[in-house]
Amino acid sequence: MEKFGKSQPVKRVEDTRFLTGRGRYVDDIAPRDALHGVFFRSPVAHGVITGLDVEEARAAPGVAAVLTIADLEAAGMDIHLDGAVLENRDGSRAAAPLRPMLAKDRLRHVGEPVALVVAESLEQARDAAELILLDHDDLPAKLDLAPGGEALHEAAPDNRAFDWGMGDEAATETAFAEAAHRISLEVVDNRIIVNSLEPRGCYAEWRDDRLHVAINGQGVWDHKEAMVKAFGLAPEEVRVTNPDVGGGFGMKGGTYPEHYVLAQAARQLGRPVRWMSERGEAMLSDNGGRDLVSLAELAFDADHRITAYRVTTRCNLGAYNSQFGQPIQTRLFSKVLTGVYDIRTAWLQVEGFYTNTVQVDAYRGAGRPEAIYVLERAMDRAARELGRDPWELRRINFIRPEQFPYESATGETYDVGAFGRLLDRMAQAADRAGFAQRRAADAKVGLLRGQGLCYYIESILGDPSEGARVVFEEDGSVAIYVGTQSNGQGHETVYAHFLSDQTGIPAEKIRVVQGDSDLIEQGGGTGGSRSVTTQNNATLSTVAKMTERFIGFLAETLEIDARAISFDGESFRAKGSNLSPGMLEVAEMARRAGREDLLSHEARAKLPGRSYPNGAHLAEVVIDPETGATEVARYQVVDDFGNLINPMLAEGQVHGGVAQGIGQALQERVVHDADGQLLTASFMDYAMPRAGDLPMIGFVSEPVPSLNNVMGMKGCGEAGTVGALAAVANAVQDALWERGVRQADMPFTPHRVWELLQGELVAAQ
Numbered sequence: 001m002e003k004f005g006k007s008q009p010v011k012r013v014e015d016t017r018f019l020t021g022r023g024r025y026v027d028d029i030a031p032r033d034a035l036h037g038v039f040f041r042s043p044v045a046h047g048v049i050t051g052l053d054v055e056e057a058r059a060a061p062g063v064a065a066v067l068t069i070a071d072l073e074a075a076g077m078d079i080h081l082d083g084a085v086l087e088n089r090d091g092s093r094a095a096a097p098l099r100p101m102l103a104k105d106r107l108r109h110v111g112e113p114v115a116l117v118v119a120e121s122l123e124q125a126r127d128a129a130e131l132i133l134l135d136h137d138d139l140p141a142k143l144d145l146a147p148g149g150e151a152l153h154e155a156a157p158d159n160r161a162f163d164w165g166m167g168d169e170a171a172t173e174t175a176f177a178e179a180a181h182r183i184s185l186e187v188v189d190n191r192i193i194v195n196s197l198e199p200r201g202c203y204a205e206w207r208d209d210r211l212h213v214a215i216n217g218q219g220v221w222d223h224k225e226a227m228v229k230a231f232g233l234a235p236e237e238v239r240v241t242n243p244d245v246g247g248g249f250g251m252k253g254g255t256y257p258e259h260y261v262l263a264q265a266a267r268q269l270g271r272p273v274r275w276m277s278e279r280g281e282a283m284l285s286d287n288g289g290r291d292l293v294s295l296a297e298l299a300f301d302a303d304h305r306i307t308a309y310r311v312t313t314r315c316n317l318g319a320y321n322s323q324f325g326q327p328i329q330t331r332l333f334s335k336v337l338t339g340v341y342d343i344r345t346a347w348l349q350v351e352g353f354y355t356n357t358v359q360v361d362a363y364r365g366a367g368r369p370e371a372i373y374v375l376e377r378a379m380d381r382a383a384r385e386l387g388r389d390p391w392e393l394r395r396i397n398f399i400r401p402e403q404f405p406y407e408s409a410t411g412e413t414y415d416v417g418a419f420g421r422l423l424d425r426m427a428q429a430a431d432r433a434g435f436a437q438r439r440a441a442d443a444k445v446g447l448l449r450g451q452g453l454c455y456y457i458e459s460i461l462g463d464p465s466e467g468a469r470v471v472f473e474e475d476g477s478v479a480i481y482v483g484t485q486s487n488g489q490g491h492e493t494v495y496a497h498f499l500s501d502q503t504g505i506p507a508e509k510i511r512v513v514q515g516d517s518d519l520i521e522q523g524g525g526t527g528g529s530r531s532v533t534t535q536n537n538a539t540l541s542t543v544a545k546m547t548e549r550f551i552g553f554l555a556e557t558l559e560i561d562a563r564a565i566s567f568d569g570e571s572f573r574a575k576g577s578n579l580s581p582g583m584l585e586v587a588e589m590a591r592r593a594g595r596e597d598l599l600s601h602e603a604r605a606k607l608p609g610r611s612y613p614n615g616a617h618l619a620e621v622v623i624d625p626e627t628g629a630t631e632v633a634r635y636q637v638v639d640d641f642g643n644l645i646n647p648m649l650a651e652g653q654v655h656g657g658v659a660q661g662i663g664q665a666l667q668e669r670v671v672h673d674a675d676g677q678l679l680t681a682s683f684m685d686y687a688m689p690r691a692g693d694l695p696m697i698g699f700v701s702e703p704v705p706s707l708n709n710v711m712g713m714k715g716c717g718e719a720g721t722v723g724a725l726a727a728v729a730n731a732v733q734d735a736l737w738e739r740g741v742r743q744a745d746m747p748f749t750p751h752r753v754w755e756l757l758q759g760e761l762v763a764a765q
Contacts, residue, residue, distance in 0.1 A: 291360050340455055620633050
C-alpha cells in the first residue's frame with residue numbers, strides 16, 4: 001500500500017470552508033443582475049389541460065416573461081427529455097412516451113412544471129405565478145403497481161412500461177420442481193424522498209452567443225450533451241459548470257426540466273435567469289427513490305444449499321421515464337441479484353409501471369440496495385423455516401475463496417472475496433455471544449430485542465475510464481483537473497493527498513479543479529461509488545506520464561542517460577550526481593528553460609474490471625410493545641473496501657449511508673391520497689432521521705484488495721445504505737417473530753409496529 005497511498009485518516013480540508021459559511025453553492029454564485037424564476041406546477045395528479053391563461057401573469061409588475069411548452073416549441077427547441085429504455089422479454093422495445101420539458105396537453109403528477117414566470121424579484125415572480133389560470137378536466141389517478149387504470153400514455157395503454165427478464169427461466173423452474181425445500185417471501189421497498197441538504201437549483205446565461213448553465217448536480221458532461229441536443233447547438237457553444245453541492249445521492253444525477261426552461265428564458269430575454277427550489281417544491285418535483293414490491297423465492301437441496309433463486313418485481317417509474325428509471329430495478333438490480341452466494345441458477349422478472357407520481361430514479365445504491373434487501377430478507381426467512389442459524393445458512397452458501405474469480409448467474413465476475421472471514425470478524429466486533437444476555441435483560445422489563453444480519457455485495461457502476469490533468473502554476477502551486485464531481489464526499493482532500501503521496505508535492509500546494517466543461521473535456525461525474533477508484537487510477541497514469549517526461553528533461557539537462565535517473569515518489573535521483581530535485585523543482589527548471597510543454601500533463605485510464613465491495617452489517621433493535629417505538633440500540637459494520645486511501649473518510653461514508661438506510665427502515669415513507677396528492681410534503685409529515693434516532697455505528701475494515709485495479713481499492717460511497725436496510729428489517733422481524741408477526745415491511749414506525757403487534761396488519765395481509 002505504500003506505493004499507492006499512506007492510508008492515513010486525514011481530515012477533510014474542504015470542511016473549513018463549508019462549516020464557516022464560505023461554500024460557493026449555485027445560489028451563492030448566480031450573477032447579480034439575474035432575473036428570478038418561479039415555476040407554476042400542476043395542482044392535480046392527472047388531468048387534461050383545457051385552458052392555460054398566462055396573460056395576466058405576463059402583465060404583472062416586474063415580470064419579464066412567462067414561458068409555456070408552446071413557447072419552447074415556437075423557439076424550435078427539442079422538448080423531449082431523454083430516458084434510458086429497455087428491451088422487453090419478447091424482444092420488443094419498452095415504452096418511451098414523450099416527456100416534455102413543461103406539461104403538454106395533460107397533467108401527469110402533482111408538481112409537474114407547467115410554466116415558468118421570470119421577474120425582477122423573487123417576490124414578483126411568486127405573485128405573478130398566482131395569476132396563472134389553469135383549466136383542466138380531472139382524470140382518475142393511477143397509483144397501484146398493476147396493469148390497468150386510466151392510461152397515462154398512449155405508448156403504454158395498460159400503464160405497463162416494460163416486462164423485462166434476466167437469467168434462465170426454464171432451468172429455474174426445473175430446479176424449484178426438484179428442490180427439497182422451497183421458501184418465499186414478498187417484501188415492500190417503500191418510496192422515499194431524497195431531501196438533500198441543498199435543494200436543486202441552477203442559473204443560465206448567454207454570453208457571446210454561448211450558453212452557460214450552472215447546476216448543482218453530479219457532473220457536467222451529460223448535461224452539456226443534453227443542452228446541445230435541446231437547442232441544436234454545437235458542443236463548443238455550450239458550457240456547463242457545477243460548483244459546491246450540498247448532497248446529491250443519485251437524485252441530482254440526471255437532467256431536469258428546469259435547466260432547459262431557464263436556459264431558454266435567458267436566451268429570450270438576454271439576461272441571466274436563476275431558480276432555487278424550496279423544500280416543499282423539492283418534495284413534489286425531485287426524483288423519488290426505491291418504490292417496488294418483490295416476491296423472492298429460494299430453492300434448497302436436502303443439505304440446505306441454494307439450488308435456485310427467483311425474484312418477481314413490480315416497480316414504480318412515476319409519471320414518465322426518468323433518465324435512469326427503467327434500468328435501476330432491472331439491469332442494476334441484477335448486478336448483485338445472487339449476492340455473495342454460490343447460486344448457479346436464477347431468474348429475475350421485472351415489470352415497470354407508470355403512475356401519477358413524480359418520477360423514480362437513482363437513490364444511494366440505485367438498484368443494489370433493493371436487490372440485497374430482497375435477498376437478505378429471504379435468507380433470514382429461509383433460516384427460520386429450515387430451522388437453521390441464519391449465520392450458518394449464509395456461511396454454507398457463501399462463494400468460497402477458491403472459487404474466485406467467480407462468474408455470477410447474471411454475468412458479473414467477482415474478482416476476490418473472503419466472506420467467511422468477515423463474518424467471523426463481525427461475530428467478534430458485535431459481541432454476538434452476548435446477544436442472548438442482552439435480549440433476556442430487555443425481556444425482564446417488557447421490551448423486545450431483535451438482531452438482524454445482512455451480508456451485502458455491491459457492484460461499482462459507471463464509466464470505468466477517467467482522465468486527470470496536472471498543471472504546474474507560476475506561483476508554485478499545482479492544479480489537478482478531475483472528471484468526477486464532489487457532492488460532499490471529500491474529493492478535494494482525497495485527490496490532493498493521493499497526488500501528494502505519488503509525487504511528494506505538498507498537499508497544501510495542490511488545488512482540485514472539477515465541474516467545468518470548458519476546463520475539463522470529458523468526465524464521468526459521480527455516481528455508482530466510482531469516483532475515487534476511477535479518478536485515482538487516472539491520476540496514477542498521469543503521474544507515470546509526468547515522471548517519464550521529467551526524467552527525459554533531466555537527462556537532456558544533465559546530459560546523461562535517462563536510464564540513470566529514477567524517481568522514488570518524492571525526489572528524482574541521478575547516478576553520479578548529488579542533485580535530488582522534487583517535482584516542483586523540476587517543473588520550475590522546465591519553466592526557466594522555456595519548456596511550457598512540461599508544465600501540463602494529462603492521461604486517461606480505464607479500470608480493467610469492476611470492484612465489488614462487500615461486508616456484513618449487524619443491527620440490534622429494541623421495541624417497546626406498548627407503543628411500538630423501535631430503537632436501533634447497536635449497530636456494527638465490517639467492510640471489505642480493499643485498500644483504503646483515507647480510513648476516516650471511508651468510515652464517514654459508511655456512517656452517512658447507514659443513517660439513510662435506518663431512516664428508510666424506521667421513519668421515511670411517502671404517502672399519497674387516492675387522488676394522487678402528496679400527503680407527506682413537508683417535514684411535519686415526512687420524518688427524516690435525526691442524531692438522536694441513530695446509534696453509535698461501529699466500523700471495522702477487513703480488506704481483501706481488489707485485483708481489478710492496481711491500487712487494490714473498492715468503492716465505498718453507497719455501501720452503508722446497501723447493507724443497512726436488511727440488517728434493520730431483519731432485526732425488527734426477529735424481535736417480533738415470537739409474538740406471531742410473520743410479515744413486517746418498512747418503515748417500522750411506532751404506529752405500524754404497534755399495529756403489527758396487535759395483529760391488525762397481520763390480519764389484513
